[in-house]
Amino acid sequence: MKAQPGQLPQLLKKGLAPIYLVSGDEPLLVQEACDQIRAAARDAGFLDRITYHADRHLSWPGVAEEFGALSLFAEKRRIEIHLPNGKLGDGREVIEQFLQSPPDDIILILISPRLDAGEIRRKWYKQLQATGVHVTIWPIEPDKFPGWLQQRAQSHGLTLTRGALAVLTERLEGNLLAAGQELDRLGLFSKSGTIDEETVEQAVQNSARFNQFELVTELLTGQVANAQKVIGALQQEGDNPLGLLTLLNRDLNMTMELKQAIARREQAQAFLKARGIRQITRARALQKAAERLRLSQLYQAIALCSDADRAAKGLGDHPAWHYLREMAITLRTL
Numbered sequence: 001m002k003a004q005p006g007q008l009p010q011l012l013k014k015g016l017a018p019i020y021l022v023s024g025d026e027p028l029l030v031q032e033a034c035d036q037i038r039a040a041a042r043d044a045g046f047l048d049r050i051t052y053h054a055d056r057h058l059s060w061p062g063v064a065e066e067f068g069a070l071s072l073f074a075e076k077r078r079i080e081i082h083l084p085n086g087k088l089g090d091g092r093e094v095i096e097q098f099l100q101s102p103p104d105d106i107i108l109i110l111i112s113p114r115l116d117a118g119e120i121r122r123k124w125y126k127q128l129q130a131t132g133v134h135v136t137i138w139p140i141e142p143d144k145f146p147g148w149l150q151q152r153a154q155s156h157g158l159t160l161t162r163g164a165l166a167v168l169t170e171r172l173e174g175n176l177l178a179a180g181q182e183l184d185r186l187g188l189f190s191k192s193g194t195i196d197e198e199t200v201e202q203a204v205q206n207s208a209r210f211n212q213f214e215l216v217t218e219l220l221t222g223q224v225a226n227a228q229k230v231i232g233a234l235q236q237e238g239d240n241p242l243g244l245l246t247l248l249n250r251d252l253n254m255t256m257e258l259k260q261a262i263a264r265r266e267q268a269q270a271f272l273k274a275r276g277i278r279q280i281t282r283a284r285a286l287q288k289a290a291e292r293l294r295l296s297q298l299y300q301a302i303a304l305c306s307d308a309d310r311a312a313k314g315l316g317d318h319p320a321w322h323y324l325r326e327m328a329i330t331l332r333t334l
Contacts, residue, residue, distance in 0.1 A: 002134045005033050012040040017132040018102035023086065023112040024137020025254075025276065027246050028177040033135050034111055038078065041107045046076040053082045054091060055306035064094045067103065080109045084249045084306070086116040092124050099127040108132075113250050114275065139276030145174045149183075153195065156183050163197040173279040177247070178213055212244040215324075216251055217281060219301075219331050220289040227328040231321055241312050241320045248327075249305045251286060256298045258290040292333055300330050 003011055011017075022033045038049075050066060052058055066079065081091070088095060098108065119125055128134060140148050146169045153160050160168065172179045182203070186195050189203045215234065218227040234241070254275070261271045268287045277283050308323035310316050316323070 001129060001132075002136060005029060005135060005137060008033055008036055008133075008135055011133060012036060016040060016044055016046075016107055018106070019099065019108040019110070019128055019132035021110040021112065021115070021128055021132065021134040022137065023110075023115045023134070024139075025114050025250060026137050026139055026176050027243070027250070028180050029137045030111065033137065034080075034109060037107075037109055041078050044076075044107075046078045046105075046107050048075040048077040049080070050077060051080045051082070053084065053306070053309060054087075054089065055084060055309070056303065057306070057310065058091075060091045060094045063091065064097065067094070067098050067106065076105045076107070078107050078109065080111060083110060083112040084302075085253050086112045086114060087119060088122070088124060092122060095124045096127060099124065099131050102131065113253065139278075140174060140176060142174055142278050145169060145172075148176075149179055152179065153183055153186075156187055157193055158183065158187060159194045161194065161196045164195045164200050167197055167200050173281055175213065175279055175282070177243070212239070212247065215244065216247050217285045219248065219328055220251060220255065220285040222289075222292065222331055222333045224328050224332045228325060231324050231328065235319075235321045241308065241324070245305055245309050245312065245320070249302065249309075251282070251289075252298060252302050252305060255286055255289045255293065256295065256302075258286055259293070259295065259298070262290055289331075293331065297330055301327050304330065 020037050022030055022037070024030050052063055063079075063081070095110075102108070115125075146165055149168060149172070150160055150165060168179070168182065172182065186199060186203050189195075189199050212234065215227060215230040218230060234244075254277070258268060258271055262268055268290065269283070272278075272283050272286060277286065304323045304327045307316060308320040308327075311318060311323060312320040
């Protein structure tokens with residue numbers, strides 16, 4: 001069955017499904033939906049967690065073996081598979097076999113950006129609809145963003161004045177992940193719980209000069225020197241690159257889709273609007289990247305993104321920042 005994020009808490013109270021698919025292009029909302037499922041699974045005794053990333057290094061036969069293996073010490077398992085491009089690829093047959101007879105000791109969570117249109121016609125997806133839950137995450141419409149932002153602030157115990165709400169709405173351009181981080185920071189600057197324009201300005205002045213969103217923009221627009229400077233600053237500040245890699249992989253794949261759409265003579269603005277991308281800065285960066293980069297550069301950058309992700313989890317020969325520096329060079333204008 002399909003479900004909206006707001007329906008998820010009630011569904012989880014009724015009982016766990018053997019499989020969940022959480023898909024969408026809003027990393028913050030995808031993460032929060034997954035966290036709800038994880039919490040419910042932990043409460044139900046699914047304590048052992050195994051995570052896979054469906055990149056070029058993944059062995060699907062190994063995943064199939066894990067599905068059929070007995071859990072150590074008879075613990076129930078949560079198995080998560082991240083699909084960076086919204087496709088199962090070689091894993092379709094493995095998931096189909098899992099769905100034919102889901103093990104009682106496994107909860108499977110598939111995490112994806114907006115699901116590839118071709119996948120919803122596949123056998124595995126139809127099986128999932130009958131057996132599990134697909135949580136679809138849609139972007140917040142621009143006119144709904146101020147209300148979402150105020151509601152989000154209230155959930156943090158904060159109240160935004162009209163002026164502060166206007167400033168944040170303009171500055172954040174509908175970016176939910178940035179909004180969540182900004183509200184966390186604003187909470188540190190407010191003693192009364194009320195955020196006004198002065199508090200917003202103070203927080204901006206005291207925030208770090210470099211951030212992950214700036215780096216994604218610099219990489220997409222080919223600003224190699226600036227990108228290298230931001231990478232160095234983020235590394236020095238001890239940032240965890242996993243959130244950055246999620247954003248970067250999403251936008252690299254979107255750039256590839258946009259490039260292919262432009263080749264079919266589709267209008268870039270119409271393509272981006274249809275996919276819910278209305279943030280001006282992000283839309284401009286994606287369009288510029290699609291126009292100047294070759295497909296070979298994009299494929300190489302996505303592979304480096306995968307290498308960096310593995311490195312961030314302790315599986316690479318170099319730190320994740322090494323691969324990001326390589327990516328800055330790969331995405332330069334030739």
